[in-house]
Structure formats: C-alpha cells, structure tokens
Amino acid sequence: MWAILSILVENKPGILFKVTHLFRSRNFNIDSISVGVTENPEYSRMTITTYGDEKQVSQIVKQLDKMIDTVEVKQLDEPKTVYRELSLFKIKVGNANDSMEINKLANAYGAKVHDVRKDSIMVELTATPDQTRAFEELAKPFGIIDVARTGVAALQRSAS
C-alpha cells in the first residue's frame, strides 16, 4: 500500500540525514519526500510517501517515532487528506499544432504554461501523484525533455 507520513521534526541541521538514513538502514523505500519549515521556526515538517504492507508501514512509523528528533509522526488517512505535488514538465514542440494541443492539455489539468519557445513549452502542474502520472502519459507523445517534481506536501482535513 501507498502511505503518506507527516513528520514534525526539530528544525536542526542533520535531521533530514537521520530520517533518510533510517529508511535506508531499516530497508524501507522513500517514494517521495518534501521538507519545509513550519509556522513555528523551531520545527520542520517532512512529508514522506512510501510503499509497504501494513506491518512494514506501522514499523516505519514506530521507528520514526522512536527517533529523538521527531516530535510527532502520523500516517495520514488518505481520503481525509489534501495532498499535492508540484511538477515542472519541459515538453517538446514539433509544430504549431503541438503547441495548441499542449496548451489544451495543460488547461484540462489546471496547469500553468511558462517559457513558451519555438521548440519547447514548460508546464507547471499542481496535482496528486496519480494525476501527475496521467498528465505525464498524455504529454509523452509530444516528447518530454525534462521533469522536476517536488514530492508530496500533505495535511489532513480538520474533523467536522
């Protein structure tokens, strides 16, 4: 299963190394990772997505929780969570028609278009990883020159 982990850590040097090292040494995989300081500058929030069966994910959560530098570790409940990642796609433009089609595709996904050149277009997409993959499939026929993805940022919705 795919899991989204939200980890509040002390905002100190070397913590990212320790967290990622834990994944390596315990034989877990990181699917994506994003880190940023929180509203309180003493803390950073890491959002890590990972794959594993239920037992593995629960073990990752426990091992992360055991780390002294982690203040709070939560596995987010996917249906109750807003999660997005930002991607930049540089897509090849073969002819004038391509340019129009890429613009249409970007529009359909609510993506922004940047840096329009004669032979390439850059598209900025904010979406779930599934939507991003779908976009990538549709963009492939034009030729993708480069992709950069930020990894997922996620917050659980407030309980109603």
Add this chain to the structure above:
Amino acid sequence: MESMSGAKALMTAMEKEGVKQVFGLPGGANLPMYDEFARCNIRHILVRHEQSAAHMADGFGRVSRKPGVCFATSGPGATNILTGIATAQADSAPMIAVTGQVPVAMIGRDAFQESDIIGMANPVVKYAFQPRDASEIPEVVKKGFFIAETGRPGPVLIDIPKDVQTNTAEMVFPDEFKIRGYHPWTDPDIVNIERAIDMLMQAQKPVILAGGGTIISSAFAELQAIAELLMIPVVTTFKGKGAFPENHPLSLGPIGMHGHAEANKIMSEADCVLAIGTRFSDRSVGTFEAFEKRLKIIHMDVDPAEIGKNQTTQIAVVGDVRASLRVMVKMMMQKTVKKSEETPWTKHVKETKEYWKQNLKLHPGEMGAAKILRKLRELLPHDSIITTEVGQHQMWASLFYDVIQPGTFFSSTGLGTMGWGFPAAIGAKVARPDVPVVDIAGDGSFNMTENSLATAVLEDIPVIVFLINNFTLGMVAQWQRTFYDRRMIGVDQGKCPDYVKLAESYGAQGIRAQSMDELDKAIRTALNSDVATVIDIPIDPEEDVLPFVAPGTSLSDMILPS
C-alpha cells in the same frame, strides 16, 4: 554562572553525573579534555586500543546500570570506538562516548585526523551530539546521560571540536531540560496486563521467555514471583541468560541456535508465551514463521518499535518490564489465581528436563567443555560476574555454566563482537571490585583485545581470563565441518602465541591447566590472586557445540551429539 573552558565544563558536568572514571586514549584532538584530568576527581584508565575503551565502558555500564564513559581522539581514534558503540547499541547498554574533533573551522576540509564520526555513528547510537559552542556542553552532557540510561538504554556519542573544548564561556549547569521528541516512560498498561493474565491462565502449555530486558530492568524478583505463582517454566534468550536462577526447578535455560535441548523442546511444544524484554532475534527463535504459527504471544517491552518488528503478537504490553510485571503480580494476587499445583504440562516439563540431564551426550575427554565449565561453576562464588567472548566457548558457557544469582552473566549477544569479553570484564571489575570477574574466552576472540592485559596489570584490575583454547576459530571451524564438507579454510590459529608467556610478558599471571586437577588449582590460585590471571586450557579442537539448530530451521530441528 561560571566562566570556564568547554573541556572543564565537560569534566564538571560528568562529575555532577557521578562519573568516577573514564576509559580512554589521548590524541591531538582531545588533549584539552585530557589536561582537565589533572584538575578533577575523575580517574583515567588508559587502554591500548580505543575499541577496548568502549567495551570497558560497556561492561561497566551493564554491571552498574549507569553509563560507562570512554574517550577517544578524532579520526582513527573515533573510528576505532565504532565497533564498541555498535556493540552497546545492539545489546542496549548505557554508554557515553566522547570523541575529540578537529576545530569547527576545519570540519569538512579533510583535515588531519578528521572523520565524520557523527555521520558514521548515526545508525549505531541512541543519540549523537556535536556541540558547536562551548556553552552548550553542560546541557549536552546532562541530556546525554539521561538519554543513555533511560527507557531502552544505549550509547550516546558526544563529539567535541577542539576549539569548543578550549573556548571559554559562561556556563550554566541546568537541573532541568526538555527533549520534546523523547518519552522514555509510560504508565503500565493495566488493560493489556489483565488480558495477558487471562490468556496465560487459559493456556494449557504456557512458557515464560525472559529476554535481556528482564536483566536491564532488574525484574528478577517479579519474574520469579510470576513463574512460581502460575507454575510456568522459564526459558530465556541467550541475552536473558541468568534472568532467572538456572538451578531453579522451573528453569530450562536459554533457547536458540545453541540453546539447551530441554528449553528448545519445551519452547517448541508450548501454546502460549509470555515474552519479556526480547526482540525475538533470529538466533533465539529460529524461523519467525514457525515460531508464531502455533503460539499465542504476549510481548512486554519498553520499546514500542519492538512490538511486531519480528513477531506478530496477540497482546502487547508496552512499558518498563519491571513496572509491568509488578502490576501483573499484584493483579494475580488479587485474583487469587491457581497456586503451585502440578499439571500434566509441568509434569511433562520436569520429565523433559530430567531426560536431557541424563541423556545429552557430552565430549568424552577429560577436558571437555562441559566438564571444565562445571568445574568453574563449582569453584566460583554465586555473585561472581561472568563476561564472555564470542564463539564456541560462549555457547558452551550458555550450555554448561549455570547462572545462579540473576544478572551476573554478560555477553556480546546482538552484534557478536569478538574481543568484547576481556575489556568488558575489566569494566565490570571497576564497577564491582568486590566480586570475582571472569572472562570466559576463546583463543580467537582473546587475540583481538589481549593487549588489554596492560590495562588490567598497570591499573590494578585483577580479572580472570578463563581461556578455552582450541587453537582454532572454533565456531567457524564447526560450520565448515558441518556445512562445508570439512574444508577447513582460515581457521587454524597454530600454537601461537603461548598464552602463559604472553600473560607473563605483561606482568600478569599465566597458568596452563591440562588436567582437571591442574584446572582446579589454577582457578583457586586465580581467585586468591591480586593480579590479572590467564588460565590457558588446551582442549580438543574438534569438539562441537551441540545441540545446534541450523540457521533458517525451527527450534524443534536440533542437531544432537551422535
């Protein structure tokens, strides 16, 4: 508030923590700290290799249950203690390792004797600090000791750049501090303890499996009370050896790869296990799948991350195991549970134990492992402390040396570090100078840290090395005989060195024992001696450790002596 150097603050903070001695070796990057030994009440014990300093601190910590402290310089000094730190981490032993580091401005520039010890040690420490300002040192030391000795104990590394040692700052020695992400204490889980009692009482064939956590938390009386109240046989892991008196009628000894035959048999037949402070290591349980398929498991541990890591459990009781067991005893008393009566299960356990006592074939020679270890047991007072090295002798000690007073047997069980036992014995003797301390050793392991003889002699720490000498890397040789068709590669150590002469060259006492009579005399001489003694006991290089559960098989598939 007082103005002082970082090095002085370190020593002052350690004195406040009750540190009486440091095991270590000086070098360029920790000289300012060493200079402070001239002005404080902490004794310095010089080692001959930093790995031994870490093992001494480890042995001291396991016996005294307070962190032992070791010092090393930067670069190779620091990397040399890594094995000792990893050993302490694998066995949850409290330790403070203090390393010197190149000055802050030199870090990252591949300076002379620079190593990124924080990066290297990260996966094998409980926590690591690198103060960048002298004023941080008092709080770092306070937090370091707290982290090392609370919850599941472990090693803490404090890496101090040289300029941070020499810089002066206004020092505040705090009484209180906050670590937001560390919560070592939890209240006993009453609900699950009650469920555990019910499950144990409904079981037809219950067993208690006592792990190393039982010893770390000194839950000896509580464990014995529960076993006796419910008449449940007690097996242990190897790390838990001696959590329960091994001469007790309910004791079956350690399970595992080289567990006692009766312990492995009974463990294989049980329907419910109360597992206390254990990680269910592969060496203890054989295959995980076979173990959990037929067993209801109640798992007590102070570390929540151990629950479900290796074994699926029916009931988990997280918390200090001594506190949990205390609540359990109290609840049992209130419930007036069934008292010591014989059941078909206890009868069967007794018969199984008796059968193996009579029928386990032992080596026929005069100096067989069982005979020499039983002789040692016979002559040692019950409060003597044993450490072991790693290899055949270690497993023979597990099989044939009965621990009678709980918490007097220590070994490198998790990492399996050859060379651990001798320096650890020195550390243990520093913690308990009033009792005999014996390192049950093999020649291969002893070779790795034998230069600690210098420390034992010059620092007047008279430990006994009980050297079971088969001139071979015996455990590897046994695997080559068993699994590699007797192709013996890289295991013959030759008759080198002569251990009597080796001991004497350090100013220690060396005695060779080639018969039971000589061994008897040698042990008595060593016990009455005020200098470290090596008893060299040549044995048959072909003697195997049996029973033997081959890796990846289940406890019921023991290879027995033929």
